[in-house]
Amino acid sequence: MKHSRANPSDRYRSMLEQYRRLHGEGEARRGLTAAETYPGVNLIQHVGRIKALIDETGARSVLDYGAGKGIVYELASVKVPGLGDVGSVLDYWDVDNVHCYDPCHVPYSRVPQEQFDGVICTDVLEHCPQEDLDWILAELFAFARRFVFVSIASYPAMTHLPNGENAHCTVQSAQWWQALFARTSQAHPGRFWRICVQERFDEDGRPRMRDLELSGGDVAL
Numbered sequence: 639m640k641h642s643r644a645n646p647s648d649r650y651r652s653m654l655e656q657y658r659r660l661h662g663e664g665e666a667r668r669g670l671t672a673a674e675t676y677p678g679v680n681l682i683q684h685v686g687r688i689k690a691l692i693d694e695t696g697a698r699s700v701l702d703y704g705a706g707k708g709i710v711y712e713l714a715s716v717k718v719p720g721l722g723d724v725g726s727v728l729d730y731w732d733v734d735n736v737h738c739y740d741p742c743h744v745p746y747s748r749v750p751q752e753q754f755d756g757v758i759c760t761d762v763l764e765h766c767p768q769e770d771l772d773w774i775l776a777e778l779f780a781f782a783r784r785f786v787f788v789s790i791a792s793y794p795a796m797t798h799l800p801n802g803e804n805a806h807c808t809v810q811s812a813q814w815w816q817a818l819f820a821r822t823s824q825a826h827p828g829r830f831w832r833i834c835v836q837e838r839f840d841e842d843g844r845p846r847m848r849d850l851e852l853s854g855g856d857v858a859l
Contacts, residue, residue, distance in 0.1 A: 642773045643749070649767045653807070656799040657742035657765075661707070665797055675797075676743075678706035680761040681727075684789050684834065685710075685718045687851075688758055689731055691832065695784040697755035698734045703778060704762030705738035705746055750781060757782040760789040763815075764806045771808065771818065779826035786831040786855075790815055793838040812837065812850045823855045830855045 641647050657676075664672040681702070691697070702708065710716060710727050717723050724730040737754065738746040757778050766774055778786050792812065795805040812835035819831055832853045 640772075641770050643777065646773075647767055647769045649807075650770045653765070653767065653799070654742060656801060656803075659800050660797075661743050663800075667798055668796065673707070676706035677709040678702075679710060680789070681705075681710050681758075682716055683719055684758075684760055684787070685716065685724065685727055685730065686721050687832070687834065688756075688787055691785050691787055691830070692731055692733060692756060695755065695830065697784055699754040700731070700733055700736045700756045700758060701750060701754040701781050702736060702738045703757055703759040703781070704765075705740045705743075706761075707743055708738040708740075708746065711736060711738070753781055753783050755782070755784045756787065757785070758787045760787075761791065763788060764791050764795075764808050766808060768808045768810075772822070775818065775822040776825070779822060779829055779831075782826075782829050784829065786829055787833075788819075788831075789834040789836065791836045793836075811835075812852060816852045816854075819852075820854055826855075828856065 641650070660675050662672055664670045664675045692700070714726050715723055716725070716727055716730075728736060737750060739748070739750055740746040741749075759778055763771065763774065778788070791806060792809055793806070794809060797805040799805055815833055815835055819833055823829060823831055830853070832851060835850045835852065837848055837850060
């Protein structure tokens, strides 16, 4: 069966309810309050990458798809790895509008009805059932006029859902994600896309992290 926003999988519907609980109640297993659960701070490590895309494409509006609580946009000062204190994200990006969407956080749960120059999606797709990724990715590209930026973790999460399931339900390699984006982008010409896949690997017995950046598509300026 082909799924869509109007007809998502049963698992997608079930997971939405799980995430709504986490947003409202917090994650007791890790001692996190509701405010500390999915606040949206993972965006910080990608602020510089997104700024580069905004400048390269001349974007003036951005959709944060799966923004969590979007706390980053409320901060007057943000320290970005490798860049230091950039002030507020909104001032640093120098765009006219950033719109937050998250289906599991009531203030941002309304599905956007318009397009944006850029669409960003950080720490989201690995939380989505694999059987729903085709329509979710198509939606990301449809919302974008110029670029799509996505960060994805390719390892199990620290967070567990209230039902005990690991929060990262789709754990795939960078090459797998690259093929999926390349296929989706063919139906949406004129959009540049960049994905940052975070991988865990062992070196000398110690867990480390590395980011693999993959790009494709083009931009109609």
